[in-house]
């Protein structure tokens with residue numbers, strides 16, 4: 001059978017998804033809004049063939065065996081759903097390369113699963129719509145359903161029990177707001193201890209104010225964020241994103257056992273962003289399931305922020321990015 005390859009970019013949520021109402025179908029309790037990032041990407045090649053006796057997976061050149069969490073929980077679930085839904089009989093060889101740190105809170109599962117959904121569906125001879133692709137990517141990792149599209153994307157929670165109305169839809173293409181920037185301060189490139197999937201499951205299970213987050217906080221923040229993006233209101237976008245991130249982390253912190261994704265560098269950069277803002281340099285932070293701090297700013301401030309971050313001992317790397325493209329098929333194969 002022919003091979004197919006795809007590239008998908010990572011995305012960072014401006015209003016976060018945190019918690020599932022259906023863990024099998026990967027349906028969220030609350031909707032989310034993200035920006036697909038330029039330049040941070042996964043390239044994946046897939047080949048289905050009768051000669052493979054099981055799915056073979058390599059990430060960044062390293063073979064992953066059955067029993068590894070990435071293989072069983074992420075790839076296994078995804079391939080099971082793909083085969084079941086579209087009647088594919090063969091196993092596949094899959095090779096995937098990230099051009100940025102894997103599993104460290106830079107959403108490698110988002111770009112990885114979106115690239116896999118597109119490459120695998122094409123390798124199986126399917127030509128899926130954006131909606132079908134987004135739902136397929138969602139089975140691999142919730143946030144991946146937003147990386148199918150470029151620019152600014154909303155993942156609606158949906159109401160249907162079968163999940164057919166829960167997928168990522170573009171609000172605006174990247175050209176809508178070319179001046180928006182995200183300056184990423186990498187405070188540790190090591191893989192995190194508690195993956196988002198496990199962290200949010202525990203939060204849903206026992207955080208005492210989980211429902212307030214999912215059913216009061218997030219819906220209001222979604223409305224503000226839609227408005228901020230539509231009107232290109234940077235102050236509203238930044239304020240909403242920063243507070244939404246803190247409220248999400250508040251639910252994780254108040255979970256038993258507590259989930260603390262931050263390290264000392266994370267907290268140092270958070271304080272710096274607030275100080276810089278007080279002194280007139282407008283910027284806001286957001287943080288996901290890892291210690292990296294993503295600083296939102298406008299193009300005119302990005303170089304100054306990157307320069308200031310260079311003086312921090314706790315910052316290992318700085319990446320400046322903006323809104324990027326959705327998933328696309330490419331002709332160059334990894335094997």
Ligand code: PMV
Nearest residue numbers: 013016017142143196288289
């Ligand atoms: O889709 P997952 O399992 O990688 O979870 C993503 C969780 C956050 O990154 C913290 C928030 C989000 O909406 O991306």
